[in-house]
Amino acid sequence: MDFSFSVGDREYKLKVKKMEGNGILVTVGKKKFHATVDFICPDEFIMNINGRVYDVIINAENHSYSVCINGKFFEIEKKTALQLLGTAEEKSGRKEVKTSMPGRIVEVLVEEGDRVKKGQPVLVLEAMKMQNEIKAPQPGKVTELSLNPGDSVEANAHLFAVVNEMT
Amino acid sequence: MDFSFSVGDREYKLKVKKMEGNGILVTVGKKKFHATVDFICPDEFIMNINGRVYDVIINAENHSYSVCINGKFFEIEKKTALQLLGTAEEKSGRKEVKTSMPGRIVEVLVEEGDRVKKGQPVLVLEAMKMQNEIKAPQPGKVTELSLNPGDSVEANAHLFAVVNEMT
Amino acid sequence: MDNKGKTFSKILISNRGEIAVRIIRACREMGIKPVAVFSEADRTALHVRLSEEAYCIGKAKPVESYLNVDAVIEAAKKSGAEAIHPGYGFLAENSDFVSRCEKEGLVFIGPGSKAMDLMGRKTKSRAIMAEAGVPIIPGTVEPITRKEDLVSVAVKLGFPVLLKASSGGGGKGLRRVDHKNELLSAFNLACSEAESSFDDASVYIEKYIEEPHHIEIQILADHHGNTVYLGERECSIQRRYQKVVEETPSPFLDEETRFHMGEIAVKAAQAVNYRNAGTVEFVVDKDKHFYFLEMNTRLQVEHPVTEMVTGIDLVKSQIEIAAGKPLRFGQKDIQAKGHAIECRIYAEDPDNQFMPSPGKIIHMRTPSGGLGIRNDNGVYEGFTVPMDYDPLLSKLITWGNTRTEAIQRMQRALSEYQVYGIKTTIPFFKRILSHPDFCQGNYNTHFIADLEKEKIKKERDDLEVALMAAGIRTYQESRSGLNRRSGTKDSNWKIQGRIKNFMNRL
């Protein structure tokens, strides 16, 4: 079985093949790995590669995998046409800022259309009793900003975008 | 909703009624209990009865409930025609002995048909490196015994029965 | 009065999270029935599950539940509790609440309202301390009310200066200002945070100490005239004035300074007739001169490190003191052994500016076993961390014969600690605990800010393994007809959602 995954902006080709017993053969790029796999439950398993033990927790959400290997986190995307589009968008110089947490907007420090420097505070968001400055991820023009002080936002909500016209 | 449960040889009638919010009204026999119920997952919930907190783990297997209340275990049966039959059988004086663990028969100390005293060893079963004497649960005649030394038994397997002819 | 025998038969704990759980455990060990209170957001919280009795006191918003004095008092009355333990935060340093308890005939487990009130007003307490001969940092004694004063005072003290909330604590409403032109905006932010956190916008100003250490002394005072100190806690590892790692003994102090600080802390407590557990916070400069910062009139988050080296259970001591018992030990009986470190595990994303990360904990494996490991937890696998409160999940504490052993234990414990579903500060602690400056005990309050400037080596070590795992998972899913809905633990929580909706709908 063949897969294509991406991590950040790098792409990886994989082949997975079932072997005898608990064995499995995985080809990552040009490297071959022989492993045994023992499931604890569907999203937890132990991989053993030539004696080295990897304790895996993995969760799939649409085409996104959140993988925890011996306590270290990795975000992996399964490649689809949609994602290729996303990458194209990134390249156009637009960077979207979302919030990872639900909260309340305390202050909006710039107006839509303003030019900002990288790291310049755009919003102040209060969540879990702390006020957090949300900063511009790159220099450029602030767009898609329609929040006002007092607004509540959910986790993963869009806050604003910054378009870098240089690219 | 009405239920009939049994614990040991006692029977209990229950009525369960949903109230406002997380509230629930349960009638056990003639007593009424108002509780709030908050689920953590389908087999774990918190019951709060007038402030008193009960942490519940519960698992249903056919008509049998295994209930853990604040760490204390209870076995509860839902009454069915089949179980009534079982009770009748109990009353006839037959007591069946099962093993709670898988293991291996080391020795058979009596023969089928032998009369035994209560507590008299009938079998020696080895499991988890320990030898355990399996004793007669009541005085009477040993029946349905067909195991031999060296036999393996699964958890919950029938071992033998003792029939008390006095009843 | 004997220090054996009954103290109380029921105690209500007016708090949530790990500290409520900690107090419940102390009560259970003393044969006292613990009574919990909870908000709508905490219906299935760990402190509710472990309590004997629990009462809902209102909505998620703190002012409608954990800060609601009437609701807390009502629950205490209903349960028949004789005493209230406030934990830290919420009502713990609210002297009006203490007065109310006193009026209602409920024992407040903490100092009297008068001592609390004195120490709570940061500027007032500085004045009292100065009078009692306790060294204080140069700065204003009253809150700044006029913006003109702000500038003149700051210029007189010389930059950098610190702006501090008069009712503050825990780093909220605290701002360091390096230049005159940042002064006004920092003041506004500090006032606004102070207002929203403590319902009191007053802010005062202090000289900022260079290369400072934040070191505090734990004290205990009973109602029989005994006041003792239980050594110090080094709390200089701070991020945005919020402590993240604490340890005892301090790798920076010498025996003489330690002794001197202990004596002064006792003096400070005695100056206000202090009772119960309290902490005297000092800022210590690079030449080991120390200045009184404030007194926290309650149990500290970081109290476990003191417990680990002294063997003294501070919560039990608090309860015994509140019940009028004399201390079980004198100053000479308090002998620290070994070294202890605490890491505060927060639901925050260290890869994303430490943004809070509330949500469902899908998997959780906590470190356990072996000598010298303690995990004061406030959550469990399957719990949804609410967005309404402080993101502290648990405190991981290790003890060792030496500082090196305590650090090695912490590294081991962190390597076993896995939380999945929400982000935590565990990876951040792994960085701190393996940092050469930390390992050598060579740090001050600037440590974290300096650390954040260091470039993080991007971990690509196990990337291929992660890719393999994703491949195996996809393969298994496609072949076995498993889909995510029925196949993951998460699905249980989805089903739970269905049940809840159903329960609420009927």
Place this chain on the structure above:
Amino acid sequence: MDNKGKTFSKILISNRGEIAVRIIRACREMGIKPVAVFSEADRTALHVRLSEEAYCIGKAKPVESYLNVDAVIEAAKKSGAEAIHPGYGFLAENSDFVSRCEKEGLVFIGPGSKAMDLMGRKTKSRAIMAEAGVPIIPGTVEPITRKEDLVSVAVKLGFPVLLKASSGGGGKGLRRVDHKNELLSAFNLACSEAESSFDDASVYIEKYIEEPHHIEIQILADHHGNTVYLGERECSIQRRYQKVVEETPSPFLDEETRFHMGEIAVKAAQAVNYRNAGTVEFVVDKDKHFYFLEMNTRLQVEHPVTEMVTGIDLVKSQIEIAAGKPLRFGQKDIQAKGHAIECRIYAEDPDNQFMPSPGKIIHMRTPSGGLGIRNDNGVYEGFTVPMDYDPLLSKLITWGNTRTEAIQRMQRALSEYQVYGIKTTIPFFKRILSHPDFCQGNYNTHFIADLEKEKIKKERDDLEVALMAAGIRTYQESRSGLNRRSGTKDSNWKIQGRIKNFMNRL
């Protein structure tokens, strides 16, 4: 040689369960890479999950895996481990295995083969001890080979007598005989158990001591001539000669006897040139006369109680000694502080004659948090406890300033400990820890047998609540369309079964 710096870079642990996990943790704290071995039954065991490397060494049956010397040595060679830690049980007291390690250039973390061999032969060791001036119990010095001798020796000693496996330990192959007419059947059972447990049917006979205490002394001996003792462990709470609760200090001993036993234990160890950690077991009669019972030439199950009061990590000490380092402490540096108790949590059903209860752990909540709690676990939620091994799941240890505090902590910890899916001895420990005789420290080795004669008050307290829970569960199930298959955590394990079958089938 310095006691700082490197010891080994890799250690293979030839064991499973909680002790393998315990040793892995010590390795990780010392910066040593732990290598695990596992049988087919232990593919997903905790010791595998926590190791750095792991190798399958054979089938479930111990002789085909954990007792398979060749397979263990092969795994050690393959991994490049420099040393092997045997834990307890399995190969820990097999002197042939030690010789083999010595031959293969692998460091065995334990005594040399000669000392082990001497102490392992119970009758031989008694002779050596008698010669060295260590008091021993009257009895045979050689195994009984002729049944005629059995009767004559027993009659000469006077009943009751004890039959003991020459290669025994852990209560296996041990029988107390009160009357002449029980002698032969008891002898046969003891020989058969000895044969199946230790592959050696030899059994010897000893005078049975009345109202005995079983008290042991921990010793450590390095390769530089230093031998120290680390206080005693009271192990009189036994069921069928199997220890279930241990504590230190013993509530029975006085300071003088304690000191005298320590000195004798060191003498015993020195008599055989003993190295590494060892335990000298004594039986102590009601007048505090003590007799050498045997020496366990390995780490004991109950070693944590000693660690809790001394602060000394015994596994780390073992590793340092094996690496040739001198002890970090002398006899004077070893100061016990407070009191510690251990409960061995077994997968056994206390309501059903302590039948082993292997199977899937569906839910597990372990006690955590607060001062003085330690849980040395060997399993996790979701793990299937195999039927092939000793049913020890974990060891719960508490520490307190006083014995009373340690007991109260244990009671609290037990109340939080919930295992669902298999039966455990937790309810049994709740009975012991609340028993007046235990709480007063007034017990000997007959305690459990006496306890088992006491009538158990049938718990009906929360029965109505349990019925309510069953009603609510049924109601919810019928209304929400949930069925057991998709609704419980258990279903994940069912799905797992499907996956496994699938993986194996392909």
